[in-house]
Amino acid sequence: MAYLFQIDCVRYACSCGSLKSIAKIYFCRHCLSIRCGYCVCHEVDSYYCSNCLENPPASEVRLKKYKCSNCFDCPCCFETLSIRSGQVLVKSLHTTQEESKPVTKKIYYLSCTLCRWSSRDAGIPDQTVATGSWREQESPNTYRITALINFYKILGSIEKQQKERKKFQSKRIFLQFEKFGITSTMARKRVGQLPLLQSNTQSDQPQPSEASEEIEELSQDIFTKSIDITKITTLDQRLQHPELQVENINELRPQRKQFIVKRSQRCRFCEHTVSKPDYCPTSTKFKIQLAAFYHVPELRIVACEPLRLGYSSELLLKFCNPTQHQTQIILLSMDTPMMPTTTTLQGIKEEINRENVQMGCDSPNLLPSAVRQAIVVEEGRQVNIVINAEVILPSSSFILPPRDDAAEYDDPSDSQNSQDDPKLVVWRKGNKAIIRLDVIPYVDKDKMVKDEPIVVGLAMQYGYINTIATLEHKAPQKLDLKVKLFLTLGNLVHNIL
Amino acid sequence: MLRSYEGTRYISDKQVIVLDIGSAYTKYGYAGETAPRGIINTEIKCPESRELRKIYSYKDEDDLYQLLVEFLHMIFFKCVVISPKDIKIVILESPLIPSKFRNTLAKVLFRHFEVGSLMVLPIHLVTISTLGVDTLLVLDVGYQEATLIPVFEGVPILKAWQALPLASKAVHESITREMKTILSETESTEKLIENIKVRTCFVTTMERSLKLETDNPFKPPPDVKYYTTRTFEIPGSVREKAFEVLWQRDNDNLSVPTMILDSIIKCPVDTRTQLAENILLIGGTVMAKGFASRLKTELLYLLNSELYKEKLKIKTFKFHTAPSKPNYTAWLGGAIFGSVDLPSRCITKENYLELNRVPDWVNLIDNRKDEASNTI
Numbered sequence A: 001m002a003y004l005f006q007i008d009c010v011r012y013a014c015s016c017g018s019l020k021s022i023a024k025i026y027f028c029r030h031c032l033s034i035r036c037g038y039c040v041c042h043e044v045d046s047y048y049c050s051n052c053l054e055n056p057p058a059s060e061v062r063l064k065k066y067k068c069s070n071c072f073d074c075p076c077c078f079e080t081l082s083i084r085s086g087q088v089l090v091k092s093l094h095t096t097q098e099e100s101k102p103v104t105k106k107i108y109y110l111s112c113t114l115c116r117w118s119s120r121d122a123g124i125p126d127q128t129v130a131t132g133s134w135r136e137q138e139s140p141n142t143y144r145i146t147a148l149i150n151f152y153k154i155l156g157s158i159e160k161q162q163k164e165r166k167k168f169q170s171k172r173i174f175l176q177f178e179k180f181g182i183t184s185t186m187a188r189k190r191v192g193q194l195p196l197l198q199s200n201t202q203s204d205q206p207q208p209s210e211a212s213e214e215i216e217e218l219s220q221d222i223f224t225k226s227i228d229i230t231k232i233t234t235l236d237q238r239l240q241h242p243e244l245q246v247e248n249i250n251e252l253r254p255q256r257k258q259f260i261v262k263r264s265q266r267c268r269f270c271e272h273t274v275s276k277p278d279y280c281p282t283s284t285k286f287k288i289q290l291a292a293f294y295h296v297p298e299l300r301i302v303a304c305e306p307l308r309l310g311y312s313s314e315l316l317l318k319f320c321n322p323t324q325h326q327t328q329i330i331l332l333s334m335d336t337p338m339m340p341t342t343t344t345l346q347g348i349k350e351e352i353n354r355e356n357v358q359m360g361c362d363s364p365n366l367l368p369s370a371v372r373q374a375i376v377v378e379e380g381r382q383v384n385i386v387i388n389a390e391v392i393l394p395s396s397s398f399i400l401p402p403r404d405d406a407a408e409y410d411d412p413s414d415s416q417n418s419q420d421d422p423k424l425v426v427w428r429k430g431n432k433a434i435i436r437l438d439v440i441p442y443v444d445k446d447k448m449v450k451d452e453p454i455v456v457g458l459a460m461q462y463g464y465i466n467t468i469a470t471l472e473h474k475a476p477q478k479l480d481l482k483v484k485l486f487l488t489l490g491n492l493v494h495n496i497l
Numbered sequence B: 001m002l003r004s005y006e007g008t009r010y011i012s013d014k015q016v017i018v019l020d021i022g023s024a025y026t027k028y029g030y031a032g033e034t035a036p037r038g039i040i041n042t043e044i045k046c047p048e049s050r051e052l053r054k055i056y057s058y059k060d061e062d063d064l065y066q067l068l069v070e071f072l073h074m075i076f077f078k079c080v081v082i083s084p085k086d087i088k089i090v091i092l093e094s095p096l097i098p099s100k101f102r103n104t105l106a107k108v109l110f111r112h113f114e115v116g117s118l119m120v121l122p123i124h125l126v127t128i129s130t131l132g133v134d135t136l137l138v139l140d141v142g143y144q145e146a147t148l149i150p151v152f153e154g155v156p157i158l159k160a161w162q163a164l165p166l167a168s169k170a171v172h173e174s175i176t177r178e179m180k181t182i183l184s185e186t187e188s189t190e191k192l193i194e195n196i197k198v199r200t201c202f203v204t205t206m207e208r209s210l211k212l213e214t215d216n217p218f219k220p221p222p223d224v225k226y227y228t229t230r231t232f233e234i235p236g237s238v239r240e241k242a243f244e245v246l247w248q249r250d251n252d253n254l255s256v257p258t259m260i261l262d263s264i265i266k267c268p269v270d271t272r273t274q275l276a277e278n279i280l281l282i283g284g285t286v287m288a289k290g291f292a293s294r295l296k297t298e299l300l301y302l303l304n305s306e307l308y309k310e311k312l313k314i315k316t317f318k319f320h321t322a323p324s325k326p327n328y329t330a331w332l333g334g335a336i337f338g339s340v341d342l343p344s345r346c347i348t349k350e351n352y353l354e355l356n357r358v359p360d361w362v363n364l365i366d367n368r369k370d371e372a373s374n375t376i
């Protein structure tokens, strides 16, 4: 795709202010606005294991602690471990049988194909079944921490009850966040009293930790023993397993592989989904994908004459209509109001706002408005781009015919539309057209940044057919939408004339 | 079956995410669990410029906002794999975090990710829950600085707080300096220096330390052969000296042990013995071999020095051991607290959107700073 080469040359301004290439933006058909990854609400749609592609339902995923039960990561290099099988001879233990024949038994162990780590080297016993029997190390602190959690939960519920009974003045608050410190007099009063925790004591209180004077001393052989660095874990290896953080390589234990998520994306203003992936982990398709390049005309830079300060250069732009409907394109200046407009039957132009857009509220993934939450508004992003050249806007508009997939294959000669302004439209074929514009870099010293690429900005108005039928509006609504575009044209040419 | 019943009840309530966004490492995981799911660098690849940026290297609030959006997006969808919308988040907060940071973080969580509620917990205070005690002197030696706040009967003694830039960063700088002749400037990345520190260096004894700079020091520990793209040797003296910066008695007499003593002096007399006998060390730096034993020796030595002999009548120091590794003890405190249903301690989305800021009662820190400046 050409986007790979022109990735940031043509950027569309999203409704939130982000500037992105057309490949990275969505077009919400319901509120007729451009949306992007920054201003949509991301949601976890489904989980899967990147190794075995298991995709359990979300409820099960939590029980599995968000990790695959079959696959493990190498504790050494973090690649996926493979399960190897082998055979061992086992002597039958039945003494009743006189001649106990050795029986072969299939066994399994884990091994890393990349760094050669193996569960055998680490001293983990082989398993007789391939999956399901590999046990993760149980934390030695689980019992203690569970007791602490339960204790604080009880304290929490006591505090909650007291607050509900409005006995807020009670001193039985176990963590006084509201108080900004203790004074000497308070402390003196406190000393005579029973400690707060103890007075709250119920049989549920776990034994408080005992402090000790004994401390692990630095082992004396550290001053004499030489170190083999290859046997000592790196920081990354330690942090991979926070609970253990072992020091020696042979103490590393494999960790179950974490599930990966597929995300769906929802427009934050109308709560319609703009992107929803296929549930199947192997599929790269989408159930819903309101990508902008299906709805908004695409613009590419064909050529630009070398740019000189104060001189005009020719700029060729290619427009492409991706929709099934003919569209009229008008290029406008950046300060044009961006509100969508429509032309009524009487030929009067009127602005469209949320009330008279055909929203189509019967969409299955849309919550009834009573349940819907208020929209959380995020501030727009600042556009950190300096426009340092003027583009001479054409006085006439031009038409892009609808996309015709069949026409792609036959090769009609370049067709010139008789209505085209020949000065503007230099080439056209099917749903595409190339137009010519003039660009003049600003001479203004304040606006000139040294060796910054030349950027021009313009607004594109395009015709859009809203095909979402609602009860009141059965016929498609014809609208004029606008989007701001930023074109990066390359650096100035500094040649001596 | 009671067990499975409990299991389903647990499943039905929403998962709570606990985040401790430290200046070097971020600890993330779920409330109610015994350890964080991961410990990662607090940095993110900027999507536009593709450079790796530390979150705390932000230029201004706008910059921080964008960095946090990218960083938290990664945490939610790649690390804890949960939709952030309408969930409860627990944030651990260091006392030195500027209110600008806290406010921007809350704004990102509520306005961008639309989280349901937020609980901001001060690191030192919340740590007591990992021990089941209510009197504790918590010393946190992290990356940027060492901070200390004593907690007495569940209440932080804020006027006795201490903070010094004696932590990981200072240790890294000292190793980098010592390795100058061996590693070129481009070679000595913080990642390599940190690995050298963690894998080979240790905190030496006070006895040996006193002789380090004299004419007849002890025989240094063996050199260590280290392999990166090339092989080089780490001199034994570098291994032994790495952490000395934390104990040096400079002109101001400020070191990690003096923080503890100075703090205890600022506490009411009746609380001092109890605090000295309830010390907990947290933060990644205290995990260095020999740290705790050196700290104890230094404390006992200083206690008998001219500086503290008259002022402090303490005999012993006692240390707690939390059911965790010190670099995530604060996170564990958050994970214990986060599993308790305390709506009065949470800022809800509705609340935030109405006030458009974090309510005052969370601004413990600002209050403390005023108080601290009064006492100086």
Ligand SMILES: [Zn+2]
Pocket: A014, A015, A016, A017, A018, A034, A035, A036, A037, A038, A039, A040
């Ligand atoms: Zn956007």
Ligand SMILES: [Zn+2]
Pocket: A049, A050, A051, A052, A053, A054, A068, A069, A070, A071, A257
């Ligand atoms: Zn798997």
Ligand SMILES: [Zn+2]
Pocket: A074, A075, A076, A077, A078, A079, A112, A113, A114, A115, A116, A117
């Ligand atoms: Zn490996």
Ligand SMILES: [Zn+2]
Pocket: A028, A029, A030, A031, A032, A267, A268, A269, A270, A271, A272
């Ligand atoms: Zn929408």
